[in-house]
Amino acid sequence: MANFGSDNASGTHPKIIESLVLASSGNTAAYGDDDLTRSVYKRFESLFDCQVSIFLVATGTAANCIGLATLASSVSGIYAHAEAHIVNDESTAPELYTGGARQFTVGGDDAKPDLEELAQKIDLSGARGVHSVQPAVIAISNLTELGARLSPDEIVAYSELAKSRSMKLFMDGARFANAVAGGSESPADLTWRAGVDALSFGATKNGAMAAEALVFFNPDEAMLAEFHRKRGGHLWSKHRYLAAQFDAYLAGDLWLELATASNASMARLRDGISSSNNASILAGGDGNELFVSMEEDVAEGLLQRGHMFYAWPSLPKAYRLVTSFTTTTAEIDEFIEDLNS
Numbered sequence: 500m501a502n503f504g505s506d507n508a509s510g511t512h513p514k515i516i517e518s519l520v521l522a523s524s525g526n527t528a529a530y531g532d533d534d535l536t537r538s539v540y541k542r543f544e545s546l547f548d549c550q551v552s553i554f555l556v557a558t559g560t561a562a563n564c565i566g567l568a569t570l571a572s573s574v575s576g577i578y579a580h581a582e583a584h585i586v587n588d589e590s591t592a593p594e595l596y597t598g599g600a601r602q603f604t605v606g607g608d609d610a611k612p613d614l615e616e617l618a619q620k621i622d623l624s625g626a627r628g629v630h631s632v633q634p635a636v637i638a639i640s641n642l643t644e645l646g647a648r649l650s651p652d653e654i655v656a657y658s659e660l661a662k663s664r665s666m667k668l669f670m671d672g673a674r675f676a677n678a679v680a681g682g683s684e685s686p687a688d689l690t691w692r693a694g695v696d697a698l699s700f701g702a703t704k705n706g707a708m709a710a711e712a713l714v715f716f717n718p719d720e721a722m723l724a725e726f727h728r729k730r731g732g733h734l735w736s737k738h739r740y741l742a743a744q745f746d747a748y749l750a751g752d753l754w755l756e757l758a759t760a761s762n763a764s765m766a767r768l769r770d771g772i773s774s775s776n777n778a779s780i781l782a783g784g785d786g787n788e789l790f791v792s793m794e795e796d797v798a799e800g801l802l803q804r805g806h807m808f809y810a811w812p813s814l815p816k817a818y819r820l821v822t823s824f825t826t827t828t829a830e831i832d833e834f835i836e837d838l839n840s
């Protein structure tokens with residue numbers, strides 16, 4: 500049976516487990532002051548083709564919130580799409596880490612923040628000087644929360660808006676690998692060359708055990724991240740285990756290989772669903788997430804047969820299907836067969 504519940508349902512890739520085992524022998528310096536961590540920083544610099552500051556943590560919420568806290572403060576405003584993970588799925592961690600920055604939300608198709616609405620909200624919310632919040636960060640996601648891929652031109656439009664208001668652009672990249680694998684542009688084209696100031700570079704959903712990297716493209720802006728990570732309890736003492744995951748994940752472009760497999764599974768699933776009379780596509784499909792509409796009895800029937808997926812309450816009669824690097828063609832074909840039966 501198919502498990503399209505979440506890419507977090509997948510396990511850890513064997514190469515990452517092997518890397519953890521290898522990293523386990525002998526003693527080494529703690530808190531990131533070890534050679535493996537330093538070599539991972541170098542891997543990131545060659546991946547992004549620029550100087551970067553990297554902070555390894557164990558969850559996406561920590562990467563996002565340490566990133567936001569570094570770019571914003573307790574008197575700041577953060578602007579994002581209403582569907583964004585930082586708005587809906589990170590409890591009050593953004594407020595906790597930033598010390599109380601306020602989030603403002605806008606609409607927009609495919610969970611891409613609408614530019615005009617963003618500009619209006621920023622200007623209105625920051626218009627009353629000391630009485631209002633100080634607009635600090637525009638936060639976007641790639642893939643977006645509805646599984647769409649942002650192009651470099653779309654990202655440039657957000658960064659131009661941010662720059663015009665002296666704000667920073669933050670990208671939630673929990674599925675950045677799927678976004679890169681879904682097009683022909685480089686990681687640099689989708690980030691700093693398009694004006695992104697900081698990125699949470701996800702790995703957990705795509706083969707790691709528990710590892711995410713917070714990437715700053717201007718190291719001068721990263722000074723506070725170290726302190727926020729420590730304060731937030733995310734500076735791992737046995738840091739080599741975070742580094743070991745990234746060492747294997749980035750070596751030989753394993754991250755892209757896994758995301759490409761996951762996206763290919765989604766393409767097969769999307770093709771099957773688009774030719775079915777029992778479901779229709781609402782959003783997504785650029786990477787590894789698809790949002791489909793089904794009658795309740797159809798969805799119930801699939802769940803009863805043992806397939807796994809969740810309802811997505813913000814869209815009508817909607818369900819989210821997510822593939823991962825472990826999804827098999829057999830799972831997809833069985834799901835489509837059951838959908839059509």
Ligand SMILES: Cc1ncc(COP(=O)(O)O)c(C=O)c1O
Pocket residue numbers: 557558559560561563584640644671673674703
């Ligand atoms: C868009 C997005 N951002 C961030 C995260 C990271 O969340 P977590 O703190 O569960 O690792 C997720 C995980 O579901 C996500 O979907």
